[in-house]
Amino acid sequence: MKKLLKIGELAKQAHVTVATIRYYESLHLLEPMSKAENGYRYYDDEAVTRLLFIKQAQTLQFSLAEIQQVFDVRKQGEPVCTLVKTLIDCKIAALEQEIQQATARKTMLETYRTSWAARPLDNPSDVKVCSLIEEVRLTLNRLEAI
Amino acid sequence: MKKLLKIGELAKQAHVTVATIRYYESLHLLEPMSKAENGYRYYDDEAVTRLLFIKQAQTLQFSLAEIQQVFDVRKQGEPVCTLVKTLIDCKIAALEQEIQQATARKTMLETYRTSWAARPLDNPSDVKVCSLIEEVRLTLNRLEAI
DNA sequence: GTAAACCCTGAGGTTGGCTTGAGAGTCACC
DNA sequence: GGTGACTCTCAAGCCAACCTCAGGGTTTAC
Structure with a gap:
């Protein structure tokens, strides 16, 4: 059994702040493995993995609510693949639209800039x-x- | 001298809500031409133009603060061209980055999806x-x- | 003259993802 | 045993661009 981490150590390892960790806990995204009598939270190594996963999912545009959803499904012992795939499909579609809109805006701005040069x-x-x-x-x- | 508009009429013409107009006023983006004794705001046609400009600048990704900046410079009697050009350049650069990042994320998600199919x-x-x-x-x- | 439709101010709520602060307890090291 | 680094809870603040509500006053159309 490995050494448990205090919140500050976990924060350092996962490159987030302690406040963020507590915030995630308030959303039930990440619970400490145990809580000491003095109230201190203690985490195992999986917490690091989980935090990294959250951060990575966020870079994929997953909201915390969606990440929560994934965790919830997994918690019920069901495979999350279907859900994750659906979410990914939505993300891709949303990104596509976003890219199109951004490109259109950029073109607009460039046209505009050129006409002023x-x-x-x-x-x-x-x-x-x-x-x-x-x-x-x-x-x-x-x-x-x- | 044309007929002055009450806030509701202005809102209708500019396709915004009265709440938005009052909000813009609180940011000093749009002041009524006059205010009657009963507190009613009255606007001239320029207000419509100004509101449309704000909306259009917003579609170009201008924040209200930036629009404010443009108006401020203009109010001082200086040409805003330089400022506007600078802002546009920033927007284009920002959009470019945004598009790149979105594309990268989309590619990532697609790769990911394919590998799962x-x-x-x-x-x-x-x-x-x-x-x-x-x-x-x-x-x-x-x-x-x- | 009355009722609907409009107008006012001021404060608070929304969304998401945190951050900051106050006030207090706990731990580690010298 | 002291002091500085860490931890706790709970609450509030932040960003942007509004929206909503309460509790009024005013105008307009019939």
């Missing part, structure tokens, strides 16, 4: 509002019409 | 944790090493 600065006394702002409005109106 | 469901009594979860961990570790 040759233009001199507004003369403040000349314009009611910045001509670039006006241009944004027009550009956007045109884009919205598409 | 042929795999049978875990037998619950067989595995300590879901093998897919383990796979995630390993996949991620590999990817992180890149």
Whole structure:
């Protein structure tokens, strides 16, 4: 039996803060293996694994609620594969949309920037509002019409 | 001189809620042209333009704080072009990064999904944790090493 | 004249994933 | 035995961009 970790040691090993660990506990994402009489939490090595998994799942866009869901299913002794696969499919679809939208926005901004490159600065006394702002409005109106 | 708009009319024309308009006012993004004795706000047509601009700038990823910044500079009688251009450049760079990251995550998820396609469901009594979860961990570790 | 539809202020709630703070107990080392 | 590093609980704060509610006053249409 390996040495149990105190919360600070666990935090260090998993590269999170102790507050985060306690926060996860409040969400029932990670329970200490045991709690001493003085209230100190003690963790085994699996806690490190679990924390790393959480962090990794987060980089895959899993919310804590979804991670919780996965853990719950697993806790019931059922295979989580189906759930995880479904979640992954959703994530991929969501990412696809996100990428498309971001790309569209980027294209918009670039078009916009290009159309300005040759233009001199507004003369403040000349314009009611910045001509670039006006241009944004027009550009956007045109884009919205598409 | 055109007819002034009450907040509800402005809201309808600009396709926002009255609560949003009041919220923007609290951020000094949009002030009513005048305020009657009964406290009613009255707006001119420029308010519609301004609200539309805000919404459009938002679709370009401008935060309300940034929009505020643009308005502030303009209020001082200076051309906002330089600021707007700078902001746009930042947005483009940020979007680029966002797209890259999203694409990387999507690729990761797809690789992951593919590698599972042929795999049978875990037998619950067989595995300590879901093998897919383990796979995630390993996949991620590999990817992180890149 | 009355009822519906509008307007006001001010405070609080929402979402997610934490972080910070107060106030106090515990432990490890010298 | 003291002091500094650690731990505890509970509560509140943070970010952004709003939304909702309570408890009023006002206007407008019939």
